[in-house]
Amino acid sequence: MFEPLPSSSESVPGPNQSGAILVVDDEAEIRTVLEDTLGEEGYSVRLAADAQEAEAQVRVTPPDMVLLDIWMPRTDGMDLLRRWVADGPLPFPVVMMSGHSTIESAVEATRLGAYDYLEKPLSLNKLLLTAEHATEAVRLRRENESLRNGAPGAVLVGDSAPMAQLRHQIERLAGSQGAVLIAGEPGVGKEAAARALHERSGLSGPFIAINSAAIAPDGMETQLFGRELEERSQPGRFEQADGGVLFLDEVADMQADVQARLVRVLEEQRFTRVGGNDPVHVDVRVVAATNRDLDGLVREGAFRSDLYYRLNVLPITVPPLRDHAGDIPALVDHFLQRQCQREGLRSRTFDKGALDALAEHAWLGNVRELENVLERILILSEADPVGAGDVRDALGSAARPQVPERLFEAPLRQAREDFERCYLAYHLRANGGNITRTSAEAGLERTHLYRKLKQLGIEAGQFKNGDKG
DSSP states (O other): OEEOOOOTTSOOOOOSSOOEEEEEOSOHHHHHHHHHHHHHTTOEEEEESSHHHHHHHHHHSOOSEEEEESOOSSSOHHHHHHHHHHTSSOSSOEEEEESSOOHHHHHHHHHHTOSEEEESSEEHHHHHHHHHHHHHHHHHHHHHHHHHTTOOOOOOOOOSHHHHHHHHHHHHHHTOOSOEEEEOOTTSOHHHHHHHHHHHHTOOSOEEEEEGGGSOGGGHHHHHHOEEOSSOEEOOHHHHTTTSEEEEETGGGSOHHHHHHHHHHHHHSEEEOBTOOSEEEOOOEEEEEESSOHHHHHHHTSSOHHHHHHHTTEEEEOOOGGGGGGGHHHHHHHHHHHHHHHHTOOOOOBOHHHHHHHHHSOOTTHHHHHHHHHHHHHHHOOOSSBOHHHHHHHHHTTSOOOOOGGGGTSOHHHHHHHHHHHHHHHHHHHTTTOHHHHHHHHTOOHHHHHHHHHHHTOOGGGGGGGOOO
16 A cells, blocks of 8 residues: 655655644545545645545635546546536645556546645655655745735844844845855754845845755756656756745755766856756855754765855854844744734733743744744734743643653663753644654754654654644
């Protein structure tokens, strides 16, 4: 039914953010496995056993993506896809699944507008990669629509000296075409800085982001440069970013062969798609980001020096939250407004005691951790105004754990295991159970992290939405 997960040398991709996926399959076992697999990756999963149930669910709440089996009783998946297409352009990507696939059915599904076609037994690696790409495409489309409708763009919140200096740096560098390397700890807001740079650059092209840590090694080249297929060409992120900015997040995780190819693209602004021969010319400004010491990785031979020097033309450093803690009240106002609008929650205020409690916290997860804590408070507390006790309750589930005295009395192996359990639990809490972010912050491949969590008896799902665990 499913191919096994990749070996430890491969990385299973994960979503940049959660999305809603509707699984349509008449086999209950497949629905259950897909629900568990996608749910572990942070997706909200809904299930339908046949076409009629799927149509009813789509009418009530359209999903971000549909996984649709072809062979089903009464109405098969191809007929359902034709019905949806007849109503106009598909409002969500549809990925077809079949254990009896033929070239003809794959071509027909693609012609009708299907996003992709997966053969059973399903490869979990390809399934997760396809889900990430499809939901990311939906996110980008909605984001572009919001920008066209006049929604506000990237916001760098705070009036402190470090944030004023950051804004000044961005203003100075925005007009240049040179590559930019944004450094900073996990969660400081490197992508927000990159988006602000793009908005102030005057470039007419889009802002396209790709997370190197979230892409399987064998899929990175296709993601960046596209693929040439017989029936059609599949553009990559470089082509999508033509005339604008390509943001390479977690660039330190990029594979060596892709690093080598990226050097040539930065030099020539042209490339060939995977499987193709014709050169594709682009005009793209590359902005990269990392939370690791690239200079040290170059010295160790783990990152190409020629790529480092081409990316590090114009460096920017985003400060950690502890260096501009005075901006916490402004950040609280910003995140509360955004979260209340997004979730349809009533507006809330924080009293002085609550703000003081936030200011006293270490914020090792930086601005991202603050946003997660605020979301936790909005969901778990009814208080208005929010007080210091509510803040401490929320921080209690994400606070940095103290090293217990018993570690110094236990054998080294047991002490190491106990520390690893505390360490990973802290990062999972700070990231709301997000495996991709936790693996990046811990410096572990996703498959290695999955095995480590299983070995330590930790379930990532218990930390989602800030739940205590």
